[in-house]
Amino acid sequence: MTNKILILPGDGIGQEVMIEVEKIIGWFNSNKDFNAEIEYGLVGGASYDADGVAISDATMQLAQNSDAVLFGAVGGPKWDEVAYEHRPEAGLLRLRKELDLFANLRPAICFSSLSDSSSLKKEIVEDLDILIVRELTGGVYFGGGGLGTAIKYSDDTTVSPFSYIDRFQQVKEDMLLDTTTAGVNTSIIVSVTPNIEINSGVAVTVGAGKTMIIDVLQIGDL
Numbered sequence: 774m775t776n777k778i779l780i781l782p783g784d785g786i787g788q789e790v791m792i793e794v795e796k797i798i799g800w801f802n803s804n805k806d807f808n809a810e811i812e813y814g815l816v817g818g819a820s821y822d823a824d825g826v827a828i829s830d831a832t833m834q835l836a837q838n839s840d841a842v843l844f845g846a847v848g849g850p851k852w853d854e855v856a857y858e859h860r861p862e863a864g865l866l867r868l869r870k871e872l873d874l875f876a877n878l879r880p881a882i883c884f885s886s887l888s889d890s891s892s893l894k895k896e897i898v899e900d901l902d903i904l905i906v907r908e909l910t911g912g913v914y915f916g917g918g919g920l921g922t923a924i925k926y927s928d929d930t931t932v933s934p935f936s937y938i939d940r941f942q943q944v945k946e947d948m949l950l951d952t953t954t955a956g957v958n959t960s961i962i963v964s965v966t967p968n969i970e971i972n973s974g975v976a977v978t979v980g981a982g983k984t985m986i987i988d989v990l991q992i993g994d995l
Contacts, residue, residue, distance in 0.1 A: 779839040783817040787845020817847025817861035827864030876944040877907040
């Protein structure tokens with residue numbers, strides 16, 4: 774079985790990182806019978822320079838036909854004046870939306886030997902081991918809004934369909950089940966599900982009908 778992988782280096786450091794990623798894939802192909810087939814595409818500023826858009830229809834089709842997409846990074850000062858709809862970040866948002874990549878898993882681990890090197894207080898960050906699960910296809914990025922011309926203003930609409938919240942909650946439950954099965958001692962689990970948002974998210978509904986006012990963590994606490 775062939776694993777079709779699309780590599781999208783993007784801009785800046787993304788291009789450097791993906792050179793090393795290809796070496797890793799090559800090692801697995803040679804030593805572990807990974808059988809990966811690599812294709813490349815453009816995204817972000819690199820795509821805008823070549824095709825005038827943040828990601829082309831052809832690259833999106835490659836992504837749709839791939840088993841995995843490895844994404845580098847997009848953006849840079851060179852494209853600061855690009856039209857809003859063609860900004861490098863628009864390529865990333867289109868990938869998220871059209872591939873329905875609704876859950877972002879962000880592990881954060883701090884080894885004890887590195888705790889003194891953090892900008893956060895040692896007692897806060899030492900032995901940190903958390904997983905942040907972030908919803909990617911709803912919210913303000915994909916809502917309405919725009920810029921006013923008669924009077925200068927801007928507005929954005931946050932959209933959080935209940936179906937998005939339900940499937941996102943399922944991912945978190947699955948991740949918890951995976952850690953429990955693996956014998957991981959999960960001591961604290963915090964789940965905030967924004968079913969209803971009021972005044973820019975100050976009051977949210979948490980879980981099944983429990984309302985919580987968010988207490989903003991002060992910089993001094995860190």
